[in-house]
Amino acid sequence: MVLGFFRRRCRAFVVFISLFLLFGSGCSPRLNWRILNSEEQFYEALFPDKPHQAERQIYYQKYQLNEFLEATRVGDDIYSIATISLVPGLADEAEQLASYLLQAVIQNANIDEKALIRRESIYRLSGSRADHFPVSDYFVAFKLHNGDNQLMRVRWIIRRGQDGITRIYQVSMLRSHAEWITDSSKIFSILSQEGVELFFDGFHPS
Numbered sequence: 001m002v003l004g005f006f007r008r009r010c011r012a013f014v015v016f017i018s019l020f021l022l023f024g025s026g027c028s029p030r031l032n033w034r035i036l037n038s039e040e041q042f043y044e045a046l047f048p049d050k051p052h053q054a055e056r057q058i059y060y061q062k063y064q065l066n067e068f069l070e071a072t073r074v075g076d077d078i079y080s081i082a083t084i085s086l087v088p089g090l091a092d093e094a095e096q097l098a099s100y101l102l103q104a105v106i107q108n109a110n111i112d113e114k115a116l117i118r119r120e121s122i123y124r125l126s127g128s129r130a131d132h133f134p135v136s137d138y139f140v141a142f143k144l145h146n147g148d149n150q151l152m153r154v155r156w157i158i159r160r161g162q163d164g165i166t167r168i169y170q171v172s173m174l175r176s177h178a179e180w181i182t183d184s185s186k187i188f189s190i191l192s193q194e195g196v197e198l199f200f201d202g203f204h205p206s
Helices: 002-022 088-109 184-190 194-201
Strands: 034-038 043-047 052-060 063-074 077-086 117-124 132-143 149-160 166-175
Touching: 043 063, 043 077, 043 194, 063 088, 077 088, 088 132, 088 149, 088 166, 117 149, 117 184, 132 184, 149 194, 166 194
Parallel strands: none
Antiparallel strands: 034 043, 052 063, 063 077, 077 166, 117 132, 132 149, 149 166
């Protein structure tokens, strides 16, 4: 039942960012990097164009959770950071909820879990070059029902903010109209190109 919720949330999330970016101005293939300081969500990020904002409420068990999105579209690529703020009663379940989000991606992509590429990486806190923490990046290629090929790289970071609220950050890049690729090394190579690396390396929670 819980996984079913997150599967619906994952499908809705893709529609959510696609629709609200459909009318955005960030459709030029040019990269125009800028730093975003989100004081409300307690992070610093590097976006390849001016991001658009959206917010919504999602429901889990008896809880209403706030999800805040910053995203921009450059050509066929959508760069997004989604923040889910957990109420105190769910803070201890953050790791489990992040795991459900990963499983939802796998099921919605309709792939075998073995096809998912996992690479270990690090992230740094805002304002610190010395402190770094481990994080797993996931790379996946999949087809939509309409036959469009998609490539996606995603990571989840769990942090407790200075306000005492635990947040799950979903950092992702989604490419549509991609070449169909099954070779894992090529998928990894494409989703590790300089612009994508800059986006992922530029995310720093506080």
